[in-house]
Each structure stands twice: as structure tokens, then as C-alpha cells.
Amino acid sequence: MSTLRIPRRAALLGAATLAAGSQSRLVFGQGSAPGVIAAEAARPRADWGAATGDVTADRALLWSRADRTARMVVEWSTDEGLRNATRLRGPWATEATDFTARLDLTGLPADAEIFYRVSFAGPEAGAPLSAPVLGRFRTAPAARRDVRFLWSGDTAGQGWGINEAWGGYRCYETMRRTGADFFIHCGDTIYADSPIPAEITLADGTLWRNLVTPEVAKVAETLAEFRGRHRYNLMDRNLRAFHAEVPQLWMWDDHEVTNNWSDSKVLDGRYTEKRIAQLQAMATRAFLDYAPMRPHGADEQERIYRRIGYGPHLDVFALDMRSYRGPNGPNRQEAAGPETAFLGEAQLRWLLAGLRESRATWKVIAADMPIGLQVPDGQDAAGRPMFEAVANGDGPALGREMEIAGLLSAIKAANLRNIVWVTADVHYTAAHRYDPARARYRDFAPFWEFVSGPLHAGGFGPNPPDDTFGLEVVWQKAPDGRINVSPAEGGQFFGEAVIEGRSGALTVMLKDMAGDTLWQRSFEPERG
Incomplete structure (x- = not known):
């Protein structure tokens, strides 16, 4: 049996900081706890994190939540720094779904470490994106591995x-x-x-x-x-x-x-x-x-x-x-x-x-x-x-x-x-x-x-x-x-x-x- 794969948390912290475009250190999947830090009025917030579900060899369902009506924006890459990322425009998060949104990522490579960031864009023209939520997952293997x-x-x-x-x-x-x-x-x-x-x-x-x-x-x-x-x-x-x-x-x-x-x-x-x-x-x-x-x-x-x-x-x-x-x-x-x-x-x-x-x-x-x-x-x-x-x-x-x-x-x-x-x-x-x-x-x-x-x-x-x-x-x-x-x-x-x-x-x-x-x-x- 192969050695246990430990999450690459230190690298992910680095990716989070790069994606944030600031000197702050963001923890993977975090941001501020809901209701703890006052929101910037002009930006949506995504304080509830992100999650992936029903992952297969070439697909993954990605979920997140905004605090208001906003469009989900997703970037993913096999590179932990999210260089050369694929950018996707997701659905609107609206009151009808309690401002939750999900996007089915397709065409993913099998048995690959996928790094992603989720942001939300408000409906106003030129409105700034929310601070990103970062995550990672591994797609299912096509060949035999542990x-x-x-x-x-x-x-x-x-x-x-x-x-x-x-x-x-x-x-x-x-x-x-x-x-x-x-x-x-x-x-x-x-x-x-x-x-x-x-x-x-x-x-x-x-x-x-x-x-x-x-x-x-x-x-x-x-x-x-x-x-x-x-x-x-x-x-x-x-x-x-x-x-x-x-x-x-x-x-x-x-x-x-x-x-x-x-x-x-x-x-x-x-x-x-x-x-x-x-x-x-x-x-x-x-x-x-x-x-x-x-x-x-x-x-x-x-x-x-x-x-x-x-x-x-x-x-x-x-x-x-x-x-x-x-x-x-x-x-x-x-x-x-x-x-x-x-x-x-x-x-x-x-x-x-x-x-x-x-x-x-x-x-x-x-x-x-x-x-x-x-x-x-x-x-x-x-x-x-x-x-x-x-x-x-x-x-x-x-x-x-x-x-x-x-x-x-x-x-x-x-x-x-x-x-x-x-x-x-x-x-x-x-x-x-x-x-x-x-x-x-x-x-x-x-x-x-x-x-x-x-x-x-x-x-x-x-x-x-x-x-x-x-x-x-x-x-x-x-x-x-x-x-x-x-x-x-x-x-x-x-x-x-x-x-x-x-x-x-x-x-x-x-x-x-x-x-x-x-x-x-x-x-x-x-x-x-």
C-alpha cells in the first residue's frame, strides 16, 4: 500500500495569497467567518466557502454562496498557483436559491489535482468581484491507484x-x-x-x-x-x-x-x-x-x-x-x-x-x-x-x-x-x-x-x-x-x-x- 498522501496545505496557502492579490494570508476554503467582519458595501461576499461534490474522472460539481444577487465566476487549473487557469462564467446566485450557486465542471483530466477559485460579480456594471474562495480536489483515476x-x-x-x-x-x-x-x-x-x-x-x-x-x-x-x-x-x-x-x-x-x-x-x-x-x-x-x-x-x-x-x-x-x-x-x-x-x-x-x-x-x-x-x-x-x-x-x-x-x-x-x-x-x-x-x-x-x-x-x-x-x-x-x-x-x-x-x-x-x-x-x- 502506498504512502498516505498529505494535503499540500502550505502550497495552497501560497496560491490563496497570490489569488487574493494582497499581502494577507487566506486559508484554503476560508475568508472571514459569516457576520464577523463588516462587508465592503460594493463587493459581494462569499463567506460560506466552497465545496465540490459527485466528483468523477472528468467532472466535478462546484458549490458556493454569495450574500446577495451575484454571478458565480470560477477559475480552475492543474497548477497550484492557478496559472493558465480556465475561466468560466457560472450561474446567478439569487434569492430563489438563498444566493447559492453551483457549476458542473466538465472535461477535467482524470486523476489530476484540480485547484480552483470562486468569486462572485455583482449585477452593477463594473462592480468589483468578491474576495475569492479557494479549493482543491482530485479527480477519479482512469487507471488503478490507491x-x-x-x-x-x-x-x-x-x-x-x-x-x-x-x-x-x-x-x-x-x-x-x-x-x-x-x-x-x-x-x-x-x-x-x-x-x-x-x-x-x-x-x-x-x-x-x-x-x-x-x-x-x-x-x-x-x-x-x-x-x-x-x-x-x-x-x-x-x-x-x-x-x-x-x-x-x-x-x-x-x-x-x-x-x-x-x-x-x-x-x-x-x-x-x-x-x-x-x-x-x-x-x-x-x-x-x-x-x-x-x-x-x-x-x-x-x-x-x-x-x-x-x-x-x-x-x-x-x-x-x-x-x-x-x-x-x-x-x-x-x-x-x-x-x-x-x-x-x-x-x-x-x-x-x-x-x-x-x-x-x-x-x-x-x-x-x-x-x-x-x-x-x-x-x-x-x-x-x-x-x-x-x-x-x-x-x-x-x-x-x-x-x-x-x-x-x-x-x-x-x-x-x-x-x-x-x-x-x-x-x-x-x-x-x-x-x-x-x-x-x-x-x-x-x-x-x-x-x-x-x-x-x-x-x-x-x-x-x-x-x-x-x-x-x-x-x-x-x-x-x-x-x-x-x-x-x-x-x-x-x-x-x-x-x-x-x-x-x-x-x-x-x-x-x-x-x-x-x-x-x-x-x-x-x-x-
Whole structure:
């Protein structure tokens, strides 16, 4: 395995200074924190940084935000000083998208370090450009080389916001230092249902002090409040620096709307808006405004699930376990129907077709939540337990489990190999092996699922396993039953995977906020 590629931060700092055309030193992806330094009246500002998403061998989706109506201007080059840069006129950032803008860069060279700067030009003739935001990313390889990717989820949950005295979103800085090719955010990119207070008293009596904005002081109900949640995270310096240097593959889960939402969700007394569909509409618009995600065609503009190829060794299938599900309930139906839907028929067909077509060595399925852990969602009117995820307690495949059973059986029937699942959601980290020899439902081939999170939220777990698909907890680290454990106690986690270019071997590491490897295992690809 080749030596870890360290980000070329010193060189990038030099490029930033050159691009700024001044003696100031700009940090990659930074500028001033929103609302901290007064803006020059004549110039737009781009204080929310920039991000790239859905990067392939020849394309990258570039996202940024202005503070007013302005046109996006992008320059990119394979030269770190941005000499001989290609200059592109991007779209207008307007109030309709909360002044966010995105540009799909095409025709990029494969396996190349791409340096870029984003500026915004106001609508007035001769208006000066905003100060530039700088970033870099690497395109996917066309030939075999080592590939390193990360995954996790859950940012700013349970009231744990930006505590600058503690170091802000520290896990993002740890991940940035890995030099990863890209990052999969498995959902809960915001916590729209979790107000962030100014202070929280920790177990030792000390105070955790959050930055607070009006939009995070209550549950999000309006489009402005959902958008404000996304802007809040971009106030964190670590997160902006991470976005500028590590391409993203965003998914969503429940907290982008509200906790455990489905069509059956009954909103609590904190909400004046009681229509879950109305909340979903506002949350979807805000998520699509802020996600560095390439949109689908006109008939599928709100589609989240997609496939991203990253070289000959890797295809990532990013799922949407939220948008097509039936209502949460006891999840014990004996016959399939609309209420047992989880991925939904169209997404299932897409996933199986993509897995069959894939020629990549490894097929990574990125999921919002684990398959075999019980995730409760209260009780129904009859006092029966309700479930949020797939699992519904030990026993045969019932309810949503029938859909997953059909998927796993189809994978086995097609003799598809080297499939692994990565996920987050449960706020601890674990390595799971699913084995038909241990299972109640046995028509599938063994596979692994790796869980990691949260990035910056309360710690929970562990969750009880379900025996339907023979889940074996090979390893886990959790708060042992305590709830909403502070990030100050260190229980923030992410996963890191490396695919070796020559052999195709996959090494999976589960890591903590300090970057220490807690569990690691390597897997040789099955051939034939």
C-alpha cells in the first residue's frame, strides 16, 4: 500500500495569497467567518466557502454562496498557483436559491489535482468581484491507484453546536488531515428539530458554550429557518476547510426534516406547523440549495439516490432510505405492500441494475441507517413498539425486512461479489457481519456493514441487534446505554477505507475524533 498522501496545505496557502492579490494570508476554503467582519458595501461576499461534490474522472460539481444577487465566476487549473487557469462564467446566485450557486465542471483530466477559485460579480456594471474562495480536489483515476474515502454522519445534533473555545467541529479537521479522495455524508447533515442553546452544563459542571443564530434557536418550520440551519454549519472554520479540500457525496436522513419523519409522523408541541408534508417540502428545498450534489433530469430534480464511479476499483451506490418509505409503525406486516416500502420499487430496480452492470472491484452501498439494528420510534395507539429503520425485533422477515430480504436474495442469485455497506445514524461505531448461518432468513450471501458517527452530535447506543439476517456484532464502541453524551467526552467517530491500487484489497478503519484507529480489517476481493 502506498504512502498516505498529505494535503499540500502550505502550497495552497501560497496560491490563496497570490489569488487574493494582497499581502494577507487566506486559508484554503476560508475568508472571514459569516457576520464577523463588516462587508465592503460594493463587493459581494462569499463567506460560506466552497465545496465540490459527485466528483468523477472528468467532472466535478462546484458549490458556493454569495450574500446577495451575484454571478458565480470560477477559475480552475492543474497548477497550484492557478496559472493558465480556465475561466468560466457560472450561474446567478439569487434569492430563489438563498444566493447559492453551483457549476458542473466538465472535461477535467482524470486523476489530476484540480485547484480552483470562486468569486462572485455583482449585477452593477463594473462592480468589483468578491474576495475569492479557494479549493482543491482530485479527480477519479482512469487507471488503478490507491483510493482513500471516508464516511460518517450527524452534524450539530442534540444541541451540540459550534463551541469555538473547544475547537468547533473538530472531527472535520481530523478528517481533512487524512488526505482522503472524497467523503460520504450518510445523512443528518443538519438537525432541524434540535434547538441549539447558548449554554449546556456538562457532567463535570463546566459550561459548553455554543454560537447561536435565530434560525437554530428553535425547531425549523419555515424555508428561511431550514436554510439557516445549513448556513449555521458553514460558520464553522473546520467544516469550511474540509469542504474546500475533500469532495463530498451527500445523502440525507431524518433530521434534515424532523426526527424519525415518515408520513405517519405526529409533530409535537414545539411545532406550530403540524403538516409533515409542508415541513418536508421546505426541508427538501433547503437541502437541495446547500448540497454539493449534481441534479438529475427535469423529471427527477429531487432525487437523492445516485451512483458515483471512482476508478476501476470502486462504485458507490448512495441510497435514500427516507423519501420512499411507508409510514413508521410496528413493521410486522406479513405481506408486502405500500406500508412495507423502504427503498421503494424504483430505487430497488435501479440499485440491482447498477450492481449487475458494475465492473468495479468493490461495490460500496452507502445507506442512511443500518439494516439489522433495532431503532425504536415510540409506541402506536395499541401500545405496540414502532420502528424507524428496517429491523423490527427477532424473527422471520416481516414488514420492511421483506424488501431487504428480496434485495439480498437477488444479489446472491446474480452471484454479485465484493459488496459492502457503510452507514451512520445510531451515534456510535461498529463492524457488523451478516451471516445466513446465524440468520432466520437465509437466502443471501454473507456481507459486512460498517457503522460510524456522529461527526458532531450526542453519543448514544448501542442498539439491540435483530437476528433476521444473522447480524454479528464483531466490534463496537458506544456510550454503553448513556444518552446524548457530549462531544467533549470524545465519542465522535468516522470511517476510513483504502483500496490498494495494485491488488484491489480493501482496508476498513473505524476511527475516533483524534484520528486514532480503533478497529481495522483488510479484505481481499473475491475473484471469478
